[in-house]
Amino acid sequence: MALRFLGIIPNSPDTDSPTIWLDEETGDLLIQSYTATEEEVKACKEIGSISGHSSDVPEHETIIRLPKVMLKFLPKPDSE
Template identity: 80%
Template sequence: MQLRFVGIIPNTPHVESPTIWLDEETGDVLIQSYKATEDEVKACQEIGSIPGHSTDVPDHETIIRLPKIMLKFLRDIEGGK
């Protein structure tokens, strides 16, 4: 796996550090960020996604909250920067 650091939340404290990396071999994005709260997960499940698709979150998946300020890093990846 060849990871490239993409960005970290600006002015991050030493103990909270949402970070984004790009797997340059697959193009996958790895994100360290805040866990969604139980209420946020329930809200996501209530809204759902596509008809007939389970709203359960499997044990090997999670829902995270990505701070708005970090969206620019995802746009940079999409733009090929």
């Protein structure tokens, strides 16, 4: 796996550091960030996504909260 560091939340302390990496082989992002609260997960489930799709979060997935300041580290699609 060839990972490239993209960014870390500015001015983060040593123990609180949302971070983003890019898997250069697949283009996938690996994101370390804050775990969504139970209230946030409940709200996501209530809103859902597309009609007919389960709003449950499978055991192998999670919902995270990515701080707005981290958006600048997200790579642009190749078409842009």
